[in-house]
Amino acid sequence: MSVTQPVGRRLTVRDIIQRKSADPVVCLTAYTAPMASMLDPHVDLLLVGDSLGMVVYGLPTTHAVTLDMMIAHGQAVVRGSSKAVVVVDMPFGSYQESPQQAFRNAARILSETGAAAVKLEGGVEMAETVAFLTQRGVPVMGHVGLKPQMVHSMGGFRAQGRTEAEAEAVLADGKAIAEAGAFAIVVEGTFETVAARLTREIAVPTIGIGGSPQCDGQVLVTEDVLGLFTEFKPKFVKRFANLADEVDKAVQTYAKEVRAREFPGPEHCFGIRQIEQEPPGEPARIGPVLPTTSIR
Ligand code: KIV
Numbered sequence: 001m002s003v004t005q006p007v008g009r010r011l012t013v014r015d016i017i018q019r020k021s022a023d024p025v026v027c028l029t030a031y032t033a034p035m036a037s038m039l040d041p042h043v044d045l046l047l048v049g050d051s052l053g054m055v056v057y058g059l060p061t062t063h064a065v066t067l068d069m070m071i072a073h074g075q076a077v078v079r080g081s082s083k084a085v086v087v088v089d090m091p092f093g094s095y096q097e098s099p100q101q102a103f104r105n106a107a108r109i110l111s112e113t114g115a116a117a118v119k120l121e122g123g124v125e126m127a128e129t130v131a132f133l134t135q136r137g138v139p140v141m142g143h144v145g146l147k148p149q150m151v152h153s154m155g156g157f158r159a160q161g162r163t164e165a166e167a168e169a170v171l172a173d174g175k176a177i178a179e180a181g182a183f184a185i186v187v188e189g190t191f192e193t194v195a196a197r198l199t200r201e202i203a204v205p206t207i208g209i210g211g212s213p214q215c216d217g218q219v220l221v222t223e224d225v226l227g228l229f230t231e232f233k234p235k236f237v238k239r240f241a242n243l244a245d246e247v248d249k250a251v252q253t254y255a256k257e258v259r260a261r262e263f264p265g266p267e268h269c270f271g272i273r274q275i276e277q278e279p280p281g282e283p284a285r286i287g288p289v290l291p292t293t294s295i296r
Pocket residue numbers: 029047048049050051052089143186188209219220221
């Protein structure tokens with residue numbers, strides 16, 4: 001079954017697990033209700049990624065994103081969707097301290113947003129935390145390879161797995177997180193051979209972002225896909241539209257029409273008040289509205 005066909009209910013993490021080695025899992029990021037509702041009919045999974053720090057808030061990294069920000073955006077995405085599985089990223093500092101800290105914050109995300117799962121970055125070192133969460137009813141999506149929250153210790157946003165040792169480390173990370181109970185694993189910025197081996201060797205779907213078509217599914221940042229985020233373009237991004245150009249054209253036209261008093265036109269106004277003629281010396285009185293219109 002292709003899960004992108006209507007199923008009459010919201011998909012679950014179990015549906016995603018069942019896609020292992022079957023139809024590719026289609027995922028995109030979403031941060032707001034209107035965008036979630038536009039994407040929802042076409043995707044299996046909506047990720048409320050902490051990339052929102054850079055894409056929405058203009059921050060240089062994801063480090064300043066807070067749990068409260070993720071919860072507010074998670075609520076919006078759940079409200080705007082009815083079919084896709086919604087997964088919310090755990091931001092930097094909200095889970096690395098201890099499994100208990102991770103559980104407290106993951107529980108807040110699930111209970112306050114209605115999302116189905118959380119995502120957290122990390123490999124072998126996070127396996128204990130992933131097991132702690134999954135054993136207590138928190139579905140977890142893993143994230144290995146290029147881990148943006150580790151940007152400083154990784155020496156920048158660079159592909160992982162260049163050397164034999166690095167490749168083995170990515171594999172060990174993915175396997176540890178899968179064995180700890182993650183229902184799917186994002187594999188970011190790594191080489192095709194590494195992604196292919198990891199995909200073969202774990203029982204849950206791998207979701208690639210710069211991880212090659214060998215993965216069981218793909219995810220991208222929606223603003224990259226739509227050409228709305230143009231500050232930089234990672235190698236693995238394909239722009240399927242150039243909406244920033246469309247925004248530029250639309251706003252130029254709006255500004256021109258406002259300056260020329262062409263907008264708003266009569267069709268955007270609530271009717272015309274007749275100025276009633278008064279005898280000379282008396283002030284003009286404003287008459288009734290002709291015709292009456294509603295706000296819409
Ligand atoms: O934060 C995010 O949007 C992500 C995806 C790019 C995988 O982690």
